Amino acid sequence: MDIIKLNNNYYFAIADNSSITTDINNLRLGEIKKKGIFVLRIDFSSISTKDYKKILKKLLFIKKILTLNNFKIGISEGSKDCIGYLINYDKNNKSHNDFISGINAILYNTRYERYNYIYDTVCNYLDNCFCNQHLCDFKDNKCGEKRNTTSTVGCCRHFRIKWLGPLTKLVQCEYLNQDYTCSTKCISCKLFTCDYLKKKGIEFRIKDILLLNVFFNPIQKYFIKYMVFKPKEAIIKKIMFF
Numbered sequence: 001m002d003i004i005k006l007n008n009n010y011y012f013a014i015a016d017n018s019s020i021t022t023d024i025n026n027l028r029l030g031e032i033k034k035k036g037i038f039v040l041r042i043d044f045s046s047i048s049t050k051d052y053k054k055i056l057k058k059l060l061f062i063k064k065i066l067t068l069n070n071f072k073i074g075i076s077e078g079s080k081d082c083i084g085y086l087i088n089y090d091k092n093n094k095s096h097n098d099f100i101s102g103i104n105a106i107l108y109n110t111r112y113e114r115y116n117y118i119y120d121t122v123c124n125y126l127d128n129c130f131c132n133q134h135l136c137d138f139k140d141n142k143c144g145e146k147r148n149t150t151s152t153v154g155c156c157r158h159f160r161i162k163w164l165g166p167l168t169k170l171v172q173c174e175y176l177n178q179d180y181t182c183s184t185k186c187i188s189c190k191l192f193t194c195d196y197l198k199k200k201g202i203e204f205r206i207k208d209i210l211l212l213n214v215f216f217n218p219i220q221k222y223f224i225k226y227m228v229f230k231p232k233e234a235i236i237k238k239i240m241f242f
């Protein structure tokens with residue numbers, strides 16, 4: 001049987017086992033408790049992508065209540081726990097994989113661990129987009145947007161206020177490594193899309209990234225978008241507060 005490994009010792013099986021499962025479209029706490037077992041059945045042909053957010057929010061709520069009541073999530077198979085069965089799953093379908101990442105996030109037991117997982121997963125996705133697709137069109141260390149300027153570090157520079165002498169100075173970001181990578185995994189910088197990228201039709205919006213859209217409230221989304229030039233730890237600390 002094919003499986004998809006998740007974190008926290010869980011996995012999905014790619015198969016059908018309707019006899020023991022709860023359809024993800026039909027999550028009812030009372031029925032789950034009556035059944036005495038919580039194993040999901042996800043038939044991707046029966047869910048519309050526009051309902052992903054609503055379903056994941058409901059699943060998060062149900063999982064929290066079940067955990068509070070010491071109700072086992074999934075069934076043990078050897079040393080691992082099967083959280084459910086996938087039907088009509090396409091491993092090359094980004095929406096299917098994003099939905100599974102959402103369930104993976106829900107299976108963390110603390111908010112900090114969940115945010116950390118989401119943060120890293122989204123950063124990896126954005127890094128892959130920027131690097132694999134060469135979105136910024138760097139040539140001789142000059143990106144598309146800054147081609148006719150002196151910047152050889154793209155947008156990894158900012159103004160610093162000086163109290164003596166001229167008031168402000170444009171400086172290279174202190175988190176930029178010598179190999180031009182970011183030492184601090186700033187998600188807000190990674191989400192930034194300049195005019196050059198927008199003209200190419202590229203824009204990373206929080207509402208289009210399922211993990212960010214589902215698990216964060218408007219204030220948290222504000223900080224995720226605008227805390228540029230800040231380290232990961234500072235951003236997670238801020239969003240934990242709200």
Ligand code: SF4
Nearest residue numbers: 136143145154155194
């Ligand atoms: S996001 Fe825009 S300004 Fe920043 S490095 Fe890429 S092309 Fe340059």
Ligand code: SF4
Nearest residue numbers: 156173175176182189
């Ligand atoms: S924090 Fe932002 S500006 Fe600084 S190196 Fe990282 S991506 Fe560049």
